[in-house]
Amino acid sequence: MDLYIYDHCPFCVKARMIFGLRDVPVTLQTLLNDDAETPTRLVGEKKVPILEFEDGHTVDESLDIVQCIDSEAEGVKVLDGPRNQEIERWVKASGDTVIKLFIPRVPRAPLGEFATPEAAEYFTRNKEATFGSFDTLLAQTPELLVDLERWLNELDALIQSPEAVNGVLSMDDIELFPVLRQLSLVEGVKYPKNVEAYRQAMSQLANVPLHDEIAVAA
Ligand SMILES: N[C@@H](CCC(=O)N[C@@H](CS)C(=O)NCC(=O)O)C(=O)O
Structure with missing residues (x-):
């Protein structure tokens, strides 16, 4: 899986966190800030984060990426705790x-x-x-x-x-x-x-x- 990011981007940090918390391997791909072509090819617009699966399927909202990995990884969800x-x-x-x-x-x-x-x-x-x-x-x-x-x-x-x-x-x-x-x-x-x-x-x-x-x- 590839996760397309900008290093400074807080939405990308949300997406990155779930891979670390769940110990799921992912390859980070840092895009140049003025590269519109790559994200547009992947999801039709210039935005990050974008998660790309091996089969080419993509998920492009940070919280959707979090939910997707937290639900699909083995074992119980790690983010089930109560909110304040x-x-x-x-x-x-x-x-x-x-x-x-x-x-x-x-x-x-x-x-x-x-x-x-x-x-x-x-x-x-x-x-x-x-x-x-x-x-x-x-x-x-x-x-x-x-x-x-x-x-x-x-x-x-x-x-x-x-x-x-x-x-x-x-x-x-x-x-x-x-x-x-x-x-x-x-x-x-x-x-x-x-x-x-x-x-x-x-x-x-x-x-x-x-x-x-x-x-x-x-
Ligand atoms: N709702 C989106 C927001 C993502 C977002 O705003 N990403 C910014 C980077 S921090 C972006 O791609 N902006 C377009 C740009 O930089 O041209 C999410 O949570 O993934």
């Missing part, structure tokens, strides 16, 4: 701060989808049209980091175990870890104890490395 509405609320409410810190740093990171200058320029052009100037966002870093500290302290109190946010693996882990992985691209974030233990443990369990080592400064 507070996690969903936290993910939504912190989203504005997270995206403003994350998005301007993405094309500055040495990620596979930006292996050519054209691919990085494509991303910047597209996303600045939605989020505004990356330089302006980067200049807001000090205030955004203050907001983020408040969000992370709130999250710290919600984490029940490093191996599963609610104590048992659930869809909340699929929603939460990608946010923390986005933040790992931001230099200078200070993680409270439970959040730090969780993001390290989940990175190992899900086999999705964090970006701490390539974190981008303002």
Whole structure:
């Protein structure tokens, strides 16, 4: 099976996680950010993640990929645990701060989808049209980091175990870890104890490395 991704993409992280959590082998194919031809050939439009089975059959929504692998892999579902509405609320409410810190740093990171200058320029052009100037966002870093500290302290109190946010693996882990992985691209974030233990443990369990080592400064 091949999973087509961009390394920075949080939806792709959701899809990647289930392969790690279930120990199902998959080959990651990182597309260039300006490669429209490959995804369009596979699913008729430019989007990732896309899962391609050996027989050419494809699944192209992150949560459909998660459900598909969690149901088809041997043994009981790993994501059957109860959900906590507070996690969903936290993910939504912190989203504005997270995206403003994350998005301007993405094309500055040495990620596979930006292996050519054209691919990085494509991303910047597209996303600045939605989020505004990356330089302006980067200049807001000090205030955004203050907001983020408040969000992370709130999250710290919600984490029940490093191996599963609610104590048992659930869809909340699929929603939460990608946010923390986005933040790992931001230099200078200070993680409270439970959040730090969780993001390290989940990175190992899900086999999705964090970006701490390539974190981008303002
Ligand atoms: N609902 C989709 C959303 C996927 C999505 O928005 N992917 C982004 C990448 S993060 C994408 O492919 N955008 C089109 C583009 O980059 O041109 C899912 O959950 O899989």
